Amino acid sequence: MIHxxxxxxxxxxxxxxxxxxxxxxSLAGPPLGVLLVLRRMSLTSEVLQHxxxxxxxxxxxxxxxxxxxxxxxxxxxxxxxxxxxxVVLLAGVLARATGGREDSQLAGLYLLAxxxxxxxxxxxxxxxxxxxxxxxxxxxxxxGLLLMAGAASLAVLGLAVIWRPLVVxxxxxxxLRAMGGRGSVWHLAFMALVVLCVVAGFxxxxxxxxxxxxxxxxxxxxxxSARLAGQVGAAVVIAVLASIAGLxxxxxxxxxxxxxxxxxxxxxxxxxxxxxxxxxxxxRFLT
Amino acid sequence: MTPPPAxxxxxxxxxxxxxxAVEGLTGRFAPGSLTAVVGPNGAGKTTxxxxxxxxHPGHAGHIDRGGLAARRIALLPQASTLDRSxxxxxxxxxxLGGWGEMGVFAAAPAGLAGRVEAALAQVGLAxxxxxxxxxxxxxxxxxxxxxxxxxxxxxxxxxxxxxAAVDARTEADLVAxxxxxxxxxxxxxxxLHDLDLVRALCPDTLLLAGEAVAWGPTEQVxxxxxxxxARLLAEAHGAPQRRAA
Numbered sequence: 001m002i003h004x005x006x007x008x009x010x011x012x013x014x015x016x017x018x019x020x021x022x023x024x025x026s027l028a029g030p031p032l033g034v035l036l037v038l039r040r041m042s043l044t045s046e047v048l049q050h051x052x053x054x055x056x057x058x059x060x061x062x063x064x065x066x067x068x069x070x071x072x073x074x075x076x077x078x079x080x081x082x083x084x085x086x087v088v089l090l091a092g093v094l095a096r097a098t099g100g101r102e103d104s105q106l107a108g109l110y111l112l113a114x115x116x117x118x119x120x121x122x123x124x125x126x127x128x129x130x131x132x133x134x135x136x137x138x139x140x141x142x143x144g145l146l147l148m149a150g151a152a153s154l155a156v157l158g159l160a161v162i163w164r165p166l167v168v169x170x171x172x173x174x175x176l177r178a179m180g181g182r183g184s185v186w187h188l189a190f191m192a193l194v195v196l197c198v199v200a201g202f203x204x205x206x207x208x209x210x211x212x213x214x215x216x217x218x219x220x221x222x223x224x225s226a227r228l229a230g231q232v233g234a235a236v237v238i239a240v241l242a243s244i245a246g247l248x249x250x251x252x253x254x255x256x257x258x259x260x261x262x263x264x265x266x267x268x269x270x271x272x273x274x275x276x277x278x279x280x281x282x283x284r285f286l287t
Numbered sequence: 288m289t290p291p292p293a294x295x296x297x298x299x300x301x302x303x304x305x306x307x308a309v310e311g312l313t314g315r316f317a318p319g320s321l322t323a324v325v326g327p328n329g330a331g332k333t334t335x336x337x338x339x340x341x342x343h344p345g346h347a348g349h350i351d352r353g354g355l356a357a358r359r360i361a362l363l364p365q366a367s368t369l370d371r372s373x374x375x376x377x378x379x380x381x382x383l384g385g386w387g388e389m390g391v392f393a394a395a396p397a398g399l400a401g402r403v404e405a406a407l408a409q410v411g412l413a414x415x416x417x418x419x420x421x422x423x424x425x426x427x428x429x430x431x432x433x434x435x436x437x438x439x440x441x442x443x444x445x446x447x448x449x450x451a452a453v454d455a456r457t458e459a460d461l462v463a464x465x466x467x468x469x470x471x472x473x474x475x476x477x478x479l480h481d482l483d484l485v486r487a488l489c490p491d492t493l494l495l496a497g498e499a500v501a502w503g504p505t506e507q508v509x510x511x512x513x514x515x516x517a518r519l520l521a522e523a524h525g526a527p528q529r530r531a532a
Contacts, residue, residue: 038373165391168383171373172364178340179358179386226419228374 009251018137018257021148021204022243025213028152029197030235031159033211033218034228036194039170042215043103047091047110048084048198049210053117053132055083056202060127061120073143077151077199084195087113088188117207135206135258138250144203151200155193162189167228205258212262213239220269223276238268291318291442291474292353294339299348301334308334310498311348319472321465323485323505326495327521332478335495336362336445339476352443358387361441365448366429371420377431378403378416384438406434411460426457433464444468446477450484462488482509496520 009015036045059079063072087109094109095102121129140148159166165186169176173183194214201210221235246261253260275282294316301309309331316322324332337343339350341357352360361384381403388396400416407415410430420428429449436444449465450458465488469475479485485492485505492508494500496517501508 038370167375168386171375171380172369172383174337174340174342174362174364174368175383175386177342178360178362179390180356181391226374226421227376231374 005252006248009248014138014140015247015251017140017142017145018204018247019243021137021140021145022213022247022261023240024145024149024152025197025201025204026217026239026243027236028155028159029201029211029214030217030221030239031232032155032190032194032197033214033216034221034231034235035166035170035190036215037218037222038228042219043106044091045194045198045211045215047106047113048087048195049202049207050110050114050117051087052080052084052113052195052198052202052210053207054113054120055079055081055086056132056207057117057120057124057127058083060132061124073147073203077147080199080202081195083113084198085192088191088195131206132202133206133208134256135202135204135209137204137247137257137261140203148200148203151196155196155200158189158193158196162186162193166190205261209258209262212258212265213242216262216265216269217242220265220272220276223269223272223278223280226278238265242268289359289442290472292355293318293351294353294355294443294474294476295349295351296339297349297351299335299338299350301331301338301343303331303334307331307497309338309495312495312499313348314493314499314502316474316476319469319474320491321469321475321489322477322491322493323489324476324478324493324495325480325482325485325509326500326517330495330517330521331497332495333365333447336447336476336478340445355443359441360443360445361436361439363432363436363444363446363449366425366432366452371423371428373420375420376416377407377412377418377420377423377427377434380420380431381406381416381434381438384435384440387439402438403434406437407431409437410434410464426453429453429461430457433461437464441473443474444476446475448478448480450479450481458484485509 010019033045036042056076056079059076060072063075091102091106091109094105098105118129121127121132165176165181169183169186176183197214198210201213205212217235217238220238221231224234225231242261242265245264247257249255249264250257250260273280277283297313299309299312300307312335324335326332334343340360340362342362382395382399385396385399385402404416407413410433412427412430412434420431423431446465449461453461462484465475465477477489486509489505491503492505493502494508494513494517497520500517500520501513
């Protein structure tokens with residue numbers, strides 16, 4: 001019974017590949033998500049995952065327009081990465097030029113990017129729009145897994161390198177600048193890593209939910225720890241649990257895997273919100 | 288600590304967006320001086336401090352730090368500018384005072400933890416190193432920020448409203464620390480609103496209202512006439528008024 005429920009599904013190759021890919025995303029995304037939350041940039045991740053769509057579409061166009069896999073996968077990833085970086089830079093320029101009203105600029109960018117991406121894809125034969133928007137983690141093949149694991153590894157290593165100045169810059173940017181540190185360098189390096197993770201996530205979760213394994217665990221982790229290291233650890237654990245639970249849910253209940261994983265992460269967020277140790281309803285009303 | 292040089296400004300002008308914040312400021316902060324910066328809200332006090340710390344770009348005129356690198360000038364920002372829900376401990380915030388010694392990639396210097404503990408003890412928070420800053424009161428948080436200044440050990444200190452929103456006992460303790468730093472020969476420039484405190488603490492005062500209304504010995508600066516002029520200047524420039532100088 002237990003074996004059938006929890007272990008038998010992973011006897012199948014496609015489930016194992018999906019799990020490996022999701023665990024890669026779970027190790028790389030949540031630490032970045034925790035910092036996005038602390039830097040009050042949660043919505044930026046949302047913008048980025050739509051922002052990469054035009055790049056992915058152009059990449060698919062140039063890479064042969066085939067389905068995921070083969071040269072078009074790498075072309076799509078490269079296109080998505082370039083588009084994501086462009087959105088980061090454009091958002092920064094717009095925010096500075098308009099005196100800091102960054103949220104409205106981001107809302108505009110996000111709509112335009114999504115529309116442009118869908119427009120390009122709709123004009124191109126042979127690309128499955130649903131596939132790109134919602135992902136298909138159960139269809140991840142070896143090259144797809146390599147892309148996810150490679151990008152996730154790069155993101156973890158990169159974050160380890162910039163961790164200290166990034167955290168200081170998040171808490172007290174003036175201190176870092178006064179000490180001669182260039183805050184914008186760390187910010188841009190950080191955003192590049194976020195884009196990398198968003199690109200890594202799109203094959204599994206699609207460009208509509210690519211940051212699901214990055215942001216939901218990070219938001220939930222706030223309720224389980226009041227320490228940065230604790231929040232990062234909790235977020236990774238939540239993401240791994242969501243990956244396993246989501247894939248099992250998808251297998252047994254026959255619902256799409258991407259949304260199942262995101263919903264499983266959302267369930268843990270709800271649990272944290274209700275019962276967590278910090279800033280939860282329980283902490284507020286029962287203690 | 289190396290003895291501080293004089294800090295001189297000549298024709299210093301700063302803009303904040305399109306509005307002018309400081310206009311044509313010229314003067315000298317002598318080595319080891321303790322100067323209050325007072326003035327109505329919007330008078331450019333914070334902007335002046337940030338310029339001196341090298342944080343406000345695009346100023347016209349000149350700042351001469353006498354060869355002292357901007358990083359050797361410690362700035363205490365207004366407490367409200369920091370996110371007190373950030374998941375770090377008091378000890379970690381204090382340890383940031385040692386940033387100059389470790390920088391981005393170097394290992395933390397040996398004995399840093401001990402110095403952090405000692406600095407916290409000096410501000411009356413012995414044993415608080417492991418506490419999250421979210422659990423601290425406003426006064427305790429400001430004590431932590433002072434402990435960070437102790438670790439920075441800078442010859443020049445810029446303090447932006449160090450006693451705002453703290454209880455009377457904390458204020459007395461923090462003022463005692465400022466006095467001790469002054470006695471050690473450090474140059475201190477402190478933005479204050481409480482004029483009684485200014486008279487009690489600071490030998491010199493700069494009365495600012497966009498431009499310098501008066502700069503010199505405190506009793507000669509804080510006259511009724513000067514304060515009225517500052518108020519009128521601020522009103523003429525449309526600065527928001529909450530508390531007059």
